[in-house]
Amino acid sequence: MNVFNRIVVILLSLLLLIGAVLVLLFVLGVVPPQQIIPAGIANTPLGQWLAGFANLPANARLTTTAIAALVALLSLILLYFELRPAPRDDTIVIREDGLGRVTVRKDSVHDLVLHTASSMDDVLQVHPTIRRRDEGLDIRCRASLRPESSVQTVSEELQTRVKEAVQRHLGLQVANVEVQAQLQPLGDVEPRSTPRPARRQLR
Amino acid sequence: MDQQLQAVIIAEELVGVIRELPGVADVYSDLFGSIATYGRGRRVPGIRVRTENGRLSVEVHIIANYAPDLDIHALARAVRTQIKNQLLKMNIGNMDTGAIGEIDVVVDDIRVDAAPQPTRKA
Numbered sequence: 001m002n003v004f005n006r007i008v009v010i011l012l013s014l015l016l017l018i019g020a021v022l023v024l025l026f027v028l029g030v031v032p033p034q035q036i037i038p039a040g041i042a043n044t045p046l047g048q049w050l051a052g053f054a055n056l057p058a059n060a061r062l063t064t065t066a067i068a069a070l071v072a073l074l075s076l077i078l079l080y081f082e083l084r085p086a087p088r089d090d091t092i093v094i095r096e097d098g099l100g101r102v103t104v105r106k107d108s109v110h111d112l113v114l115h116t117a118s119s120m121d122d123v124l125q126v127h128p129t130i131r132r133r134d135e136g137l138d139i140r141c142r143a144s145l146r147p148e149s150s151v152q153t154v155s156e157e158l159q160t161r162v163k164e165a166v167q168r169h170l171g172l173q174v175a176n177v178e179v180q181a182q183l184q185p186l187g188d189v190e191p192r193s194t195p196r197p198a199r200r201q202l203r
Numbered sequence: 204m205d206q207q208l209q210a211v212i213i214a215e216e217l218v219g220v221i222r223e224l225p226g227v228a229d230v231y232s233d234l235f236g237s238i239a240t241y242g243r244g245r246r247v248p249g250i251r252v253r254t255e256n257g258r259l260s261v262e263v264h265i266i267a268n269y270a271p272d273l274d275i276h277a278l279a280r281a282v283r284t285q286i287k288n289q290l291l292k293m294n295i296g297n298m299d300t301g302a303i304g305e306i307d308v309v310v311d312d313i314r315v316d317a318a319p320q321p322t323r324k325a
Contacts, residue, residue: 102308105310
């Protein structure tokens, strides 16, 4: 969304929020309208319309309260999404020249590591963490192995395969691959299963 | 034709030819639609086409297809070439090559269709 659209949405959300809060205050009788509505507006159709919420019949009061609360909530959600800070850069530049830049998202590296690990029968679960360093990528893998497997042998093989896959497929320099292997399951990681589809795709 | 509408038409054409590339599973767009080209009620997700100072720049987001011989550098080169050829075909940049600015390629995801055959050491 461009900057102009974003400003328009922020202003509209603020207007909606202020309106909904005013209606709530009048309907619930927290503040009398004449205390908040400026004298200049009080006699205009808008001022009279707002003041009318203070004298609603009991059955209309409940519906109006619910609608105003919903509008206030929706405008708060809109404001949150428009004002939240930009997501941190999770891309890695793999090539930059006069024609432009080629970048990969860290998630792609993550996916590749998962795929590589899933080709090893002795690896049951893996949880990679990827960090960028000046010398190259720093990949740490927590892995759960089959109880009968050799931790050292499988860890070394996983290390080699991950490094080779990332360098070969993505052309990224890998500075270090650290494998923390255990025979117990990783509690916070889903067990290995069929590959999941791409995160989001559009046709 | 105004600039905004032209950008949307160019974006549609480019997305079409990018999807034809064998290593590309699809274009990628985020949940909030920030990766897109907008113009007059139309929206092309997965690509940003902009014109600044008379130069047309493109930023395309793709999902790559995993293959044992996957080479992201080669795929990105193919995407750039495909974009450049299509722009030239559309008479953008044929009079003055400077009309085509930077072509950025972002690989947002890798799609793995089949699980690899597990290997186990004897």
